[in-house]
Amino acid sequence: MLVEFNTLPEHSRVWIYQANRSFSEEELTEIKQKLDTFITNWTAHGSDLNSGYEIRYKRFIILAVDQTSQSATGCSIDASVRFIQQLEQDYNVDLMDKMNVSYKQGQFVAHKTLLDFKKMVKDKAVSKNTIVFNNLVTNIGELNENWEVPAEQSWHSRFF
Numbered sequence: 001m002l003v004e005f006n007t008l009p010e011h012s013r014v015w016i017y018q019a020n021r022s023f024s025e026e027e028l029t030e031i032k033q034k035l036d037t038f039i040t041n042w043t044a045h046g047s048d049l050n051s052g053y054e055i056r057y058k059r060f061i062i063l064a065v066d067q068t069s070q071s072a073t074g075c076s077i078d079a080s081v082r083f084i085q086q087l088e089q090d091y092n093v094d095l096m097d098k099m100n101v102s103y104k105q106g107q108f109v110a111h112k113t114l115l116d117f118k119k120m121v122k123d124k125a126v127s128k129n130t131i132v133f134n135n136l137v138t139n140i141g142e143l144n145e146n147w148e149v150p151a152e153q154s155w156h157s158r159f160f
Helices: 025-040 074-091 114-122 140-146 155-159
Strands: 013-018 050-056 060-066 100-105 108-113 131-133 148-150
Touching: 013 074, 013 140, 025 050, 025 060, 025 074, 060 074, 100 114, 108 114, 114 155
Parallel strands: none
Antiparallel strands: 013 060, 050 060, 100 108, 100 131, 131 148
């Protein structure tokens, strides 16, 4: 069951998929329509999932499920992964590679491979204060508090 993302409780589970590029306005319109359809029909063992989504910075797709009444199961999670993989194919974009880093560069969001990010740390092109996106957060509360943080406050800190 599709609900507004901002109405989901803070304990709702989240999955964050970061794109290796920004989506165009046309792509965003299409992706939102596809997300509406997918989430409206997203179930676990035949029961509707109380779920929603957000797209932030034209490149992060965030799915959320309030697991109070019905938890996402292996099959329902697999269905969401297949959906995201289809978006990758439809829009020629990488959404599943967890070995990439997104960070803020002024008001813009930049995207690098982990190896390139490590090199930037070594070259002092980014600092401990660089705002990074910690896509390892697991619920909306963590998303709100610990998703956009200085690198020194995330798993990225090990590179400094």
